[in-house]
Amino acid sequence: MTLIGRTRERGVETLGLDAPHRRNALSAALVAELAGALADAGGDAAVRAVVLTHTGTTFSAGADLRDPPAPEALVGLLRQIVELPKPVVARVTGHVRAGGLGLLTACDIAVASHAATFAFTEVRIGVAPAVISLPVVPRTDPRALARYYLTGERLDAAEAVRVGLLTAAGDDVDETLAPVLDGLRRAAPEALAETKRLLTARVLETFDQDAADLTALSARLFSSAAAHEGMTAFLERRDPEWVV
Template sequence: MSELVHTADDRGVTTVTLDSPGNRNALSGALVGALTAALTRCGKDDDVRAVLLTHTGNTFCAGADLRDPPHPDALVGLLRQIVELRKPVVARVRGHVRAGGLGLLGACDIAAASAEATFAFTEVRIGVAPAVISLPLLPRTDPRALARYYLTGERFDAAEAVRTGLLTAAGDDVDAVLAPVLDGLRRASPQGLAETKLLLTASVRETFDRDAAELTALSARLFSSPQAREGMTAFLERRDPAWVV
């Protein structure tokens, strides 16, 4: 397994840990590949009842790695894999989440965070749109809240993330929040979990089938645009892009 992702098994729950603190667990091509491989292994292992997706450092995921972004097809494939995995995937967040990292949360079946976690859809601030990550997010979250946070790039807290449906729960101790969840998953039958997840993800899977190709093309077009080049350059240079007034 790549050093960017670690796995550990405990009583039927496999913890998959994003471990790329140098870029705040940003979604590089390498990290997406390593996470995809880890989830594939979990899917094939009959001893894995559920997957717990977590992270090292103070950031769950900072979004796309602007120096080594994954191909949109690879990101779509990862999000679809989480949704279609016949085992529940639970996100455990103890830090910040930005842009593409919110797509990971949206794809997970259950997501919990500590109270100090913060969230933001920052795509508009670098000249692109949250295209691919909308596949799991639009069917599962409050559309009025998404309109505000998609369009402004504002930061919001864990309580607001729960209200909007991005998170299942939040609390001062995220492990205490998740303890009854993991206990429940360990008590559930593998067949029961798989079939129940199929029921719960029906609308999300329909969205992938209908919109994935269009949104992948949109993402590729936007990331290659002049405004995106200016936005990404400004971000890396830690300055405002030219359009800020």
């Protein structure tokens, strides 16, 4: 079963997360297939830029609780997006939760419709947004991030733009995206690659410094009793035992 759709138009490779029955959750299989598709696009001289989008009403619900990727695999995917020698643009028309926000912020540009919503829900299931902090923390407002990390509250698209999760939002995501793609098509490929390298240097420093510690933290928390209770409660559609 193919989990990533691929289309191309005028040098723009569109990769679509295509597991809507699982809300495009980041399973081990989806992460591996997306990594392969990104590698193909990154090595293809005919590709000027990559658009990362989705089918269904959810861009990504975060880690697949039934078949989660290894933390190292998720780190590798996020770094691959940041390091890809082509700009990666997120196109979002649905909801983004938890690990899906790691994908979103790893992209160089992120555009969403006003219908999209966003939330760091990790604390509500007994874990922390550990690995996804690698791209999230360098690219978002620290005071706002403290609130949304600690509470799990939902953000609308306008707030997501304000705090740095998104580049832009509009009623028609493709209308909002059109000038972005036009600009990328008009840019020299080598200049794009070098300019992206300038922009991602600080994010990659965070990967170099913190990836090992955050990977270990993620593994420890996901194997904890609190995570077991939180995930069980989520799957059973009830409050976990710590809710007061």
